Amino acid sequence: MARRGKGVPVHGWLNLDKPVGITSTQAVGRVRRLFNAQKAGHGGTLDPLASGILPIALGEATKTMPFLVGAQKEYRFTLEWGSARTTDDAEGQVTATSEVRPDTAQIQAALPRFIGEITQTPPIFSALKVAGARAYDLARAGEAVDLKPRQVAVQNFQLCGRRGPDHAEFEVVCGKGVYVRALARDLALHLGTCGHVVQLRRTRVGVFDEARSMGLDKLDELGHSGAAFEHLHPVETVLDDIPALAVTGLEANRLRQGQAISLTRRQADQVRGHITAYAAQGAQAICLGEIRAGQFCPTRVFNLPRKGCVDVD
Numbered sequence: 001m002a003r004r005g006k007g008v009p010v011h012g013w014l015n016l017d018k019p020v021g022i023t024s025t026q027a028v029g030r031v032r033r034l035f036n037a038q039k040a041g042h043g044g045t046l047d048p049l050a051s052g053i054l055p056i057a058l059g060e061a062t063k064t065m066p067f068l069v070g071a072q073k074e075y076r077f078t079l080e081w082g083s084a085r086t087t088d089d090a091e092g093q094v095t096a097t098s099e100v101r102p103d104t105a106q107i108q109a110a111l112p113r114f115i116g117e118i119t120q121t122p123p124i125f126s127a128l129k130v131a132g133a134r135a136y137d138l139a140r141a142g143e144a145v146d147l148k149p150r151q152v153a154v155q156n157f158q159l160c161g162r163r164g165p166d167h168a169e170f171e172v173v174c175g176k177g178v179y180v181r182a183l184a185r186d187l188a189l190h191l192g193t194c195g196h197v198v199q200l201r202r203t204r205v206g207v208f209d210e211a212r213s214m215g216l217d218k219l220d221e222l223g224h225s226g227a228a229f230e231h232l233h234p235v236e237t238v239l240d241d242i243p244a245l246a247v248t249g250l251e252a253n254r255l256r257q258g259q260a261i262s263l264t265r266r267q268a269d270q271v272r273g274h275i276t277a278y279a280a281q282g283a284q285a286i287c288l289g290e291i292r293a294g295q296f297c298p299t300r301v302f303n304l305p306r307k308g309c310v311d312v313d
Contacts, residue, residue, distance in 0.1 A: 011039035011059035011304055013130045017213040018046050020053040027216065031056050031246035034219050034228065043068035043238075044205055045127055049089055053213060061235045063288070063300045067274075068238045070176045071206030072155065077197050078169050079184045086139070087125040088181035092196070100193035101165040110190055111157050114183060121149045125180050146255055158182030167198070207237060212248030235302060236276060237284040243271040244297060247286065252279045256303075257285050260295040266296050 014035075018027050022046045031039040041062045043055035057065050081101050085092035095255075102110075122128055124145040136143050153175040158242045161169040172180060179198050188195030203210050220224045222228040251261045255277055267289050277286040277296065287298040 005040040007036040008030070009039075009059050009227075009303075010035045011061055011235055012229075013061050013153040013208075013218070013235070013237050014056045014058065015208040015213045016054045016056050017210070017215045019216060021048060022049045022168045023048050024054055027054055028056055030216060032220075033218070034196055034224065036055040036224060043071075043208075046202060047089070047093055051204065052299055053205045053207050053208050053210065054202075055208045055238075058232070059235075060304055061237075064235060064238050067242065068206055071238070072176055072204075073178075073202060073206075074209075075172045075174070075180050075201055076160070077172070077180055077184065077202045078163070079188065079190060079195050080167055080198045081193050081195045082166060083191065083196060084185070084188075085196040087196075088123045088179075088185045088199070089197045091188055092125065096131075096194050097192040098233075102191040102193060104159065104162060106191060107126070107159050107168060107187075108304070110187060111159065111245040114157050114187060115154050117151055117153055119149045120152050120179065120182050120186065122179050123185070124180065150177065152176070154178060154183070157183070157277055159246070164237075170250070195246045205307045207240060208286065209300070233302065234285075239285070239288075242274050242276045244276050244290070245271065247277050247279060249279065252277070252286050255296075255298045256301055258298055259299060260292075260297040263291065263294055263296050265294070267296075274299075 024042050028040050030263050034111050039057045039059055041057050043065055046054050057145050082098055083094050084096040116266055124139045128135045135145050156173040160171050184197045254261050275289055279286055288300040289298040291294050
């Protein structure tokens with residue numbers, strides 16, 4: 001996450017369509033500079049060779065990022081049969097080859113094996129940490145990387161088309177922690193061949209999809225104009241699935257100061273887990289919190305201007 005620094009406190013989510021060729025961190029940096037924002041972070045890494053939806057949180061929206069981490073994601077990708085790569089995508093070095101090319105019927109028959117709760121070993125070129133170091137840094141240094149298999153969830157995995165015998169196009173709907181590169185690698189191995197991803201695009205992350213996304217080129221055109229801010233989504237956008245609690249003005253002031261408020265027994269019985277408190281007038285998010293001993297206790301307070309997304313000192 002980009003640290004707080006120069007700039008103004010800009011608050012909200014940008015549904016960015018990241019282009020191929022830049023890292024997620026570089027994309028966040030460009031967005032932060034374009035909005036002259038003090039703080040920014042992203043809601044899920046995309047590899048430089050991947051394009052698509054990269055939700056970027058600005059200001060107080062960074063406090064809601066944990067609620068996007070587990071969101072459902074959708075991808076489209078192209079798998080090339082016949083060669084395995086160190087990175088499981090086109091960027092890596094060839095490690096194995098095969099003359100086997102599965103046909104459409106074989107592919108279709110294999111896909112159900114990779115739907116549901118599956119065991120997956122992440123690619124060694126990934127951002128996972130091993131003894132405090134990133135796996136990709138260790139792999140690039142030529143060191144052995146031992147990543148343990150883990151359980152992940154794939155809701156849907158379907159073949160969308162073929163581009164000759166060497167390529168197949170797929171769509172995937174999955175949960176947290178799924179590596180599409182590993183999914184492609186394992187599918188190829190199951191079919192008695194090898195393969196790697198040559199094209200990858202993320203089409204959705206939770207509530208953010210392609211239909212309402214914004215490209216960096218378009219943002220560059222808008223520059224620092226007010227029109228750029230029209231493309232920001234409210235801080236609470238990713239909290240739609242979190243129970244809501246309406247509070248009075250007096251209660252809102254207490255919550256903003258980090259103080260708990262009392263609830264009726266009915267209120268306490270109706271909601272569980274994380275809760276978003278909203279001011280009754282204006283419907284603005286005040287804080288996230290949880291119920292303890294009949295009280296609503298704030299855990300993350302939003303320091304938002306009363307109206308709008310930008311607060312210029």
